[in-house]
Amino acid sequence: MKDMNMETRVLIQPNKIEARNVQVYYGDNHAIKDVDVDILDKTVTAFIGPSGCGKSTFLRCLNRMNDTIASCRVEGLIKIEGEDINDPRVDPVQLRAKVGMVFQKPNPFPKSIYDNVAYGPKIHGLTKNKAELDEVVESCLRRAALWGEVKDRLSAPGTSLSGGQQQRLCIARAIATSPEVLLMDEPCSALDPIATAQVEELIDDLRSQFSVVIVTHSMQQAARVSQRTAFFHLGYVVEYGETSQIFTNPKDPRTESYITGRIG
Amino acid sequence: MKASSLLTQDPRTKKRNSAEKRFRGLGLTAIVIALAMLVWLLISIVTAGSPAFRQAFLTFPVLVDQTIVDKAGTRDPALLSAVTTLGYGKLLANSLRAEIAAKGIDLGDLKPKEIAQMISEESAATLRDLVLADPSLIGTTIPFTALASGRIDGFYKGRVTMETAALDKNTSPAQLILADRLLDADILSVKFNTGFVTMPDASDKRPEAAGLGIAVVGSFMMMLVVLLLSLPIGVAASIYLEEFAPKNRWTDLIEVNIANLAAVPSIVYGILGLAIFINFAGLPQSAPIVGGMVLTLMTLPRIIIPTRAALKAVPPSIRDAALGVGASKLQTVFHHVLPLAMPGILTGMIIGLAQALGESAPLLLIGMVAFVRDFPGGLFDPATALPVQVYSWTTRGDPGFVERASGAIIVLLIFLVVMNATAIYLRRKFERRW
Numbered sequence A: 001m002k003d004m005n006m007e008t009r010v011l012i013q014p015n016k017i018e019a020r021n022v023q024v025y026y027g028d029n030h031a032i033k034d035v036d037v038d039i040l041d042k043t044v045t046a047f048i049g050p051s052g053c054g055k056s057t058f059l060r061c062l063n064r065m066n067d068t069i070a071s072c073r074v075e076g077l078i079k080i081e082g083e084d085i086n087d088p089r090v091d092p093v094q095l096r097a098k099v100g101m102v103f104q105k106p107n108p109f110p111k112s113i114y115d116n117v118a119y120g121p122k123i124h125g126l127t128k129n130k131a132e133l134d135e136v137v138e139s140c141l142r143r144a145a146l147w148g149e150v151k152d153r154l155s156a157p158g159t160s161l162s163g164g165q166q167q168r169l170c171i172a173r174a175i176a177t178s179p180e181v182l183l184m185d186e187p188c189s190a191l192d193p194i195a196t197a198q199v200e201e202l203i204d205d206l207r208s209q210f211s212v213v214i215v216t217h218s219m220q221q222a223a224r225v226s227q228r229t230a231f232f233h234l235g236y237v238v239e240y241g242e243t244s245q246i247f248t249n250p251k252d253p254r255t256e257s258y259i260t261g262r263i264g
Numbered sequence B: 001m002k003a004s005s006l007l008t009q010d011p012r013t014k015k016r017n018s019a020e021k022r023f024r025g026l027g028l029t030a031i032v033i034a035l036a037m038l039v040w041l042l043i044s045i046v047t048a049g050s051p052a053f054r055q056a057f058l059t060f061p062v063l064v065d066q067t068i069v070d071k072a073g074t075r076d077p078a079l080l081s082a083v084t085t086l087g088y089g090k091l092l093a094n095s096l097r098a099e100i101a102a103k104g105i106d107l108g109d110l111k112p113k114e115i116a117q118m119i120s121e122e123s124a125a126t127l128r129d130l131v132l133a134d135p136s137l138i139g140t141t142i143p144f145t146a147l148a149s150g151r152i153d154g155f156y157k158g159r160v161t162m163e164t165a166a167l168d169k170n171t172s173p174a175q176l177i178l179a180d181r182l183l184d185a186d187i188l189s190v191k192f193n194t195g196f197v198t199m200p201d202a203s204d205k206r207p208e209a210a211g212l213g214i215a216v217v218g219s220f221m222m223m224l225v226v227l228l229l230s231l232p233i234g235v236a237a238s239i240y241l242e243e244f245a246p247k248n249r250w251t252d253l254i255e256v257n258i259a260n261l262a263a264v265p266s267i268v269y270g271i272l273g274l275a276i277f278i279n280f281a282g283l284p285q286s287a288p289i290v291g292g293m294v295l296t297l298m299t300l301p302r303i304i305i306p307t308r309a310a311l312k313a314v315p316p317s318i319r320d321a322a323l324g325v326g327a328s329k330l331q332t333v334f335h336h337v338l339p340l341a342m343p344g345i346l347t348g349m350i351i352g353l354a355q356a357l358g359e360s361a362p363l364l365l366i367g368m369v370a371f372v373r374d375f376p377g378g379l380f381d382p383a384t385a386l387p388v389q390v391y392s393w394t395t396r397g398d399p400g401f402v403e404r405a406s407g408a409i410i411v412l413l414i415f416l417v418v419m420n421a422t423a424i425y426l427r428r429k430f431e432r433r434w
């Protein structure tokens, strides 16, 4: 695996997303506390931290998926390109077309593989005709490292694929709408090392166009694919900075004990 | 020495296994009892009702005698229609006697009047309609199939015997003996009775002519109204409540009330319908449109509950997936949630419709029990319904109607089986798509 940490390039990227003083409550449960995070454009940002520390919750704030949970309340300021995403004038539907998401659990539509990928471009009117749509579907499946396995059965239901294949299908579906930010919640947790490598390659490739936020439990993966890393612990962002710095020279003792495997 | 062997069961395992065996036994017993009841029910309905589908007919040439139906010989419609069914009854009786004489059948000591009694009064009316519609028949001899009277019909279904006939002023053993001779001479025949499902109801004296035609048409019209009103309203209400409405005290209240409405006795909806649709809105009594709307009121909560359950059963991850690629709420519901909930919604829908089809109490209150002879031309004309027809036939004196009522139940059951089969078919179809 080639070294993807290119600090010099990272430094010149502008902020894509700015989060300030974000609080998230599930009823009385204060799940995210005082989080300030800047996501840079054309950069891969990794969220790491022990289970239940709020990584998914924070990720879901970035495309307002938490709106769908009745008990969930989000406070604080989140801006994408300087625009407050919680402004009453913002339509979450438009936001989600811009900020795509791959969920922690693979959730393909119970439709054909083709329709899974084609759905986003169709509802957003991104393609003009069937041939163009076919092309988009093929290229997305190729980039998600799934094309070879499914090209002969595009009309088979997406739910008939294996868990890892389903997750790659969800990745293909997410990139088919060409989002500007891609949120990936443990995209590789169900994948074998080969598919993982392919997805990591895809993430690196996506970086040229989008900014990618990836939640992962694998330190190695965070170190391999990301330029910036945030360490979450009990709802706080304990440390956030250059990936190389976090892994080689953590400032906070909690970060150090987590990456060396002592808490988690 | 081993502490325990896998080859022998320890006491706990033995206890567990015998508990399981007892439970299985109970379950099996319950199923056997339920099946036995079902079989018993079916057998009793089929034996009681199947005779309604067979009918004794008298087939003979009828001379449309000008001296009876058109004494003046002018073919003047006014004069023609002045001749009542009594005159046509005489025509039939004369022709039957002539046919009997021609075939050389022994009449015994039957008087002409008693022979006339063997023909249903309904057939005189049928013949009259035939002649009034085509006066050129007058003076000619036409082939005609008349209904045998209810007693003669009953004789071939075991309802009337020589003993009961001896005590019955409407028939006599001699008539029955003649009927058997007519049967041998092919004048009388027992055939499948299509009239039972196509003819209108008949008066108390003529069970042999009573049919379900208007009830079938009325029930069909009402089901159409119920389907067209309750499917869109019920599904829309369910989708709104399940997917769009905020979850607060008001929606909780609505939810509780819908559950209560589903449990309200159906006759209450009849009172409501009478007050609103007939007394307030001034719609006609006995009309399928009113019946359909009353049944819609009754069916709505019974559709909303399973529809909401079906929507709720769609995994939230599918909604997340659709919202995640930027679908709107409406697109999420209509592209993803609704298709997945469709089998459940259809099942609920058909069960609701089946309940509405079998409902009689609310229809009694809005006048659908009225005696209707003319087929309804539209939703606003008087009609009856299948279950109400069953009810009104069982209240009549002549045993011929009891047999008809059981036959009507068979027709109703066939309707229900067809509807349930449709539900199962649709369910399979929608499920196979994924």
Ligand SMILES: Nc1ncnc2c1ncn2[C@@H]1O[C@H](COP(=O)(O)OP(=O)(O)OP(=O)(O)O)[C@@H](O)[C@H]1O
Residues within 6 Å of the ligand: A026, A029, A031, A050, A051, A052, A053, A054, A055, A056, A057, A058, A069, A071, A104
């Ligand atoms: N839908 C929800 N309703 C109520 N509480 C929730 C919900 N989702 C998450 N939480 C709570 O919020 C906290 C953070 O959960 P979150 O899913 O963000 O953790 P995570 O860091 O993604 O963990 P993991 O690595 O196991 O996925 C947990 O305490 C959890 O119990």
Ligand SMILES: [Mg+2]
Residues within 6 Å of the ligand: A055, A056, A057, A104, A185
């Ligand atoms: Mg998570």
